[in-house]
Amino acid sequence: MHWYEDEGFWSDFSETMFSERRREETAATVARSPLLGFPAGSRVLDLCCGPGLYLEPLVRRGYSVTGVDLSAELLKRARSVCDDTGVDVRLIQADMLTHVEPDAYDVVLNVFTSFGYFDDPQDNVQVLRNAHASLVPGGQLLIDVMGKEVLAGWIGRPQLVELDGAYVVQRDTVLDSWTRLRTDWTLVRDGVAREASLTSFLYSAAELRGLFEDAGFTGVECFGGFDAEPYDHHARRLIVRGTKPVR
Numbered sequence: 507m508h509w510y511e512d513e514g515f516w517s518d519f520s521e522t523m524f525s526e527r528r529r530e531e532t533a534a535t536v537a538r539s540p541l542l543g544f545p546a547g548s549r550v551l552d553l554c555c556g557p558g559l560y561l562e563p564l565v566r567r568g569y570s571v572t573g574v575d576l577s578a579e580l581l582k583r584a585r586s587v588c589d590d591t592g593v594d595v596r597l598i599q600a601d602m603l604t605h606v607e608p609d610a611y612d613v614v615l616n617v618f619t620s621f622g623y624f625d626d627p628q629d630n631v632q633v634l635r636n637a638h639a640s641l642v643p644g645g646q647l648l649i650d651v652m653g654k655e656v657l658a659g660w661i662g663r664p665q666l667v668e669l670d671g672a673y674v675v676q677r678d679t680v681l682d683s684w685t686r687l688r689t690d691w692t693l694v695r696d697g698v699a700r701e702a703s704l705t706s707f708l709y710s711a712a713e714l715r716g717l718f719e720d721a722g723f724t725g726v727e728c729f730g731g732f733d734a735e736p737y738d739h740h741a742r743r744l745i746v747r748g749t750k751p752v753r
């Protein structure tokens with residue numbers, strides 16, 4: 507089993523990735539981001555939606571929203587949050603490697619480093635091709651990852667994340683001459699340690715832009731955050747956006 511197929515990993519490290527604080531910050535980001543401003547009623551796919559931090563705020567911004575994720579457990583949590591808050595979303599359990607709904611969306615989003623998980627680089631390009639096929643002509647794909655250049659600014663120091671009654675130590679290791687990144691996490695709760703290790707591809711802005719172009723996207727642009735900052739030495743994220751050309 508690959509690390510990303512392990513339900514136990516996503517639930518054990520859930521508090522680190524999907525905290526209530528992050529949910530609140532995400533809602534504020536979605537409400538104001540110029541990169542997430544689309545015409546009212548736009549059909550938006552949140553590819554790898556997890557427990558749905560983006561789903562409810564996207565609906566509140568006026569879009570018709572679908573979430574796709576591999577994890578049944580995380581989708582259950584997304585469903586429960588949407589039901590509790592009374593927002594209408596469509597949720598589908600599927601693998602991004604194969605999921606295609608031809609010409610079904612105006613926008614495909616893939617956020618919070620949910621890209622580059624497959625060992626074969628061509629499989630990661632296939633995800634871009636699938637998104638291309640699922641978009642209408644003129645539709646946009648937006649991917650948000652930790653860019654290689656951003657990571658280079660702080661990698662090397664282990665990170666400590668304090669949780670309620672627990673903590674997580676994160677160590678990052680660059681592999682294959684800056685091609686991939688391994689992240690080792692140790693969660694310590696009640697004196698018991700749980701280890702997890704995940705490996706994914708790392709992309710520079712030029713590399714990810716090139717992959718978008720290989721998959722058929724045009725007008726590809728890079729940003730350094732959801733406020734549409736430039737991708738420069740102040741960038742905190744790498745956000746790449748491309749358009750499926752109108753034939």
Ligand SMILES: C[S@@+](CC[C@H](N)C(=O)[O-])C[C@H]1O[C@@H](n2cnc3c(N)ncnc32)[C@H](O)[C@@H]1O
Nearest residue numbers: 510554555556575576577600601602617618620
């Ligand atoms: C880092 S989380 C990000 C979740 C969400 N986008 C967010 O902002 O909180 C990555 C997500 O990708 C999902 N995932 C991993 N591999 C997948 C695959 N092959 N197909 C679909 N979803 C996948 C995981 O279940 C998880 O929900």
